[in-house]
Amino acid sequence: MRILVVGSGGREHALVWALARSPQAPTLFTAPGNPGTEALGTNVPIEATDTAALQTFAAKEAIDLTIVGPEQPLVAGIVDAFRTAGLPIVGPTAAAARLEGSKAFAKEFMQRYRIPTATYRTFDGDAFDEAAAYVHAEGAPLVVKASGLAAGKGALVCATEEEALAALQRIMVDRAFGAAGDRVVIEEFMTGEEASVFALTDGEHYVVTVPAQDHKRAADGDTGPNTGGMGAYAPAPVVTGGVLTRVCRKIIEPTLAGMAEEGHPYTGILYCGLMIADGQPRVVEYNCRLGDPEAQVVLPLLQNDLADVFMKTAEGALSGVHLRMGQEAAACVVMASGGYPGPYATGKPITGLEDAAANGALVFHAGTARTADELVTDGGRVLGVTALGATLKAALDRAYSSVGSIHFDEAQYRTDIGRKGLARL
Numbered sequence: 001m002r003i004l005v006v007g008s009g010g011r012e013h014a015l016v017w018a019l020a021r022s023p024q025a026p027t028l029f030t031a032p033g034n035p036g037t038e039a040l041g042t043n044v045p046i047e048a049t050d051t052a053a054l055q056t057f058a059a060k061e062a063i064d065l066t067i068v069g070p071e072q073p074l075v076a077g078i079v080d081a082f083r084t085a086g087l088p089i090v091g092p093t094a095a096a097a098r099l100e101g102s103k104a105f106a107k108e109f110m111q112r113y114r115i116p117t118a119t120y121r122t123f124d125g126d127a128f129d130e131a132a133a134y135v136h137a138e139g140a141p142l143v144v145k146a147s148g149l150a151a152g153k154g155a156l157v158c159a160t161e162e163e164a165l166a167a168l169q170r171i172m173v174d175r176a177f178g179a180a181g182d183r184v185v186i187e188e189f190m191t192g193e194e195a196s197v198f199a200l201t202d203g204e205h206y207v208v209t210v211p212a213q214d215h216k217r218a219a220d221g222d223t224g225p226n227t228g229g230m231g232a233y234a235p236a237p238v239v240t241g242g243v244l245t246r247v248c249r250k251i252i253e254p255t256l257a258g259m260a261e262e263g264h265p266y267t268g269i270l271y272c273g274l275m276i277a278d279g280q281p282r283v284v285e286y287n288c289r290l291g292d293p294e295a296q297v298v299l300p301l302l303q304n305d306l307a308d309v310f311m312k313t314a315e316g317a318l319s320g321v322h323l324r325m326g327q328e329a330a331a332c333v334v335m336a337s338g339g340y341p342g343p344y345a346t347g348k349p350i351t352g353l354e355d356a357a358a359n360g361a362l363v364f365h366a367g368t369a370r371t372a373d374e375l376v377t378d379g380g381r382v383l384g385v386t387a388l389g390a391t392l393k394a395a396l397d398r399a400y401s402s403v404g405s406i407h408f409d410e411a412q413y414r415t416d417i418g419r420k421g422l423a424r425l
Contacts, residue, residue, distance in 0.1 A: 001026040001307055004058055006048050006078070007069030008032050010334075010366035010384040011292035015069060015306075016040050017362070018299040022307040031057070035375060036365030051078045058087050065090065065311055068268075071149060074288050075101035079268070088314045091268035092288050096259055099266070099286040104147040104183045106286050113258040115251055116282040118275075120187035122147070128172045134186055135164045141189035146171050148180030152216070152228040153341055155285075157189065192277030193420060194284065195236045196294050197244070199252050199272070200309065203265035205318040206252060207309075210301055210325040211239035212294040213421060214273075218341060220416045227341045228381055231417035233331040233392060234297040237424040238276050247272060247281050255286070268313065296364050296384045297330035331395040332386040333403050333417050337367070338410025340380035345410070348377040352406040361402035362386040377408055392421050 003026045005015050013036040016028055020040045028041030031054060037043060046053045049072055058066055066082060066089040068074055077094035091097075098105045104122040109115075123131040135142060144167035146154035154177050158164035164186070171181040195213050199206045212234035218224035239247070251272055259266040271287035290298070299306070303324040312318050337344035346367075353375070356363050364386060367379015385403050389395030396418045403413060 001064045002029070002062060003027070003307060004029045004031060004044075004054070004063045004066045005037070005069060006031055006054060006066065006073060008034050008048065009069065009292055010364040010381065011290055011295040012069040013037050013364040013366070014295045014299045014384075015067060015290070017364070018302065018306045022305050024305065024307050026307050029061070029063070034365045035368050035370045036363075048073050049076065051076065051081050054078065055081055055085055055087065058082065059085065064088065065307070065314060067310055069289060071097070071100050071287065071289050075149060088311070090310050090314050092266050093264060095264040096266045097288040099255075100288040101149060102147050102183070103145050103185045103285065107185055107187070109258060110283060113254045115254050116280070118143070118187040118190050118282065118284075120185055123184045123186070125172050125182040125184060128168060131168050131172065131184060131186060132165055135161055135168070138186075140164060143187050143189055144168060144171065145185040145187070146177040146180040147183035147185055148177070150177040150180045153177075153226050154180055155226055157226075190275040190277070190282060190284065192275045193238045195239045195274050195276055196291050197239065197247050197252075197272045197274060198290060198294070198298065199270045200313050200318065201256060201267060201270060202313050202316040202318040203256070203260065203267045204316070205321075206256065206270075207318060207321055207323045208244070208248065208252070209298045209323060210235045211244065212236055212291070212297055213238070214291060214294055215414060215417055220414050225341055227336075229291065229293045230334045230336065230414045231332055232291070232293045232297045233329065233395065233418040233421055234294070234301060235329065237421055240279070243276060243279055243281055246279075247274065251281060251283060292366075293332045293334055293384045296332040296362075296386045300330050300362060300386060300388060301326045301328065328388045328390060329392040329395040330386060330388050331392065331399045331418055332384045333399045333413055334366070334381050335383045335385060335403060335406060335411050335413045336381050337377055337379070338412055340412065344380055346376070346378050348408040348410065350375045350377060350382070350406065350408045355405035356385060356402035359402045359405060360387060360398055363402070363406070382408065382411070392418055392425060396422075
């Protein structure tokens with residue numbers, strides 16, 4: 001089997017690592033990949049957003065299956081293009097990927113199908129005065145979101161009306177997120193505990209992975225700005241068996257049924273970002289792909305042949321498939337460049353990966369590059385250091401001891417990953 005993974009981050013390294021464990025011994029290609037994926041297959045110098053070049057490569061190289069990691073090519077329609085060309089691919093069509101590509105569409109969709117979420121209003125990007133009046137009418141706290149894709153940074157939690165107005169200024173007037181701010185969603189601030197549940201679906205049947213919990217804020221104690229994710233762990237004990245049943249019945253199944261009813265069956269990976277309070281889940285956001293860094297803790301726990309599961313997903317043959325998840329816990333600590341998610345420097349030499357591996361860690365590359373003679377930083381989130389353990393505490397202890405073995409100038413990371421899970425256990 002010949003498999004192409006599209007993307008270059010930690011999620012894609014985790015996907016390639018998991019696929020490399022398949023008993024089918026697939027030949028793996030990653031476009032464009034990173035130094036971590038290069039050790040497991042062949043990196044292809046094609047950007048994830050260059051659909052035409054990726055399609056040409058897949059046809060020329062007789063790729064049996066393409067798996068798309070990041071959201072941008074999915075929202076842009078890579079699945080539509082590949083299917084038109086008869087090339088098997090895992091992911092939603094552009095119409096279905098609007099669940100992530102447009103927060104306004106997603107909120108309206110949830111309202112139509114009575115899927116539990118926060119109350120909200122949407123505003124055009126030039127309607128600042130109208131949005132500001134809504135802020136004054138509702139009061140704080142509120143969450144102000146750029147409707148389009150903003151690399152995980154477009155949701156601004158506002159504790160006061162002044163902060164909400166400043167968020168509107170940033171999105172609608174300063175255009176900090178560009179076209180992503182052409183529409184703005186203002187919604188109630190939901191209380192509770194967040195969790196991530198992933199469903200793999202062929203449009204009709206679905207299976208769910210072990211639930212995970214991401215850590216979006218940059219600093220300890222869930223403070224600082226939102227980031228792409230500073231760490232994760234799985235399983236997340238806030239998602240009890242009863243909660244997961246409610247997620248499936250009240251969220252996943254109505255979502256799949258609604259997309260099918262609207263003529264856009266959802267296929268691929270459906271990410272349900274949830275807020276859970278008193279055992280009741282509500283949707284914070286949908287994503288149309290695996291989370292990052294959640295993939296780095298979910299995939300190491302998966303015991304199935306991932307290549308087989310993804311092929312069945314693409315072929316519409318998930319009926320009868322059951323995911324087997326290991327009984328261990330997994331924890332991932334993201335090591336980021338100093339200053340992230342703001343401005344940061346790159347090109348910092350990285351050392352200690354061998355020591356971390358000797359400690360039993362899985363080190364997933366996210367923002368790295370290889371020069372002639374050394375590995376250097378090349379992004380905001382640089383590495384995802386993952387460890388497994390018999391308990392969550394054991395997994396966290398190993399992950400953090402492995403982080404201590406890795407060094408690059410101005411490295412930053414949170415020291416409290418998994419604290420909510422430990423409190424529940």
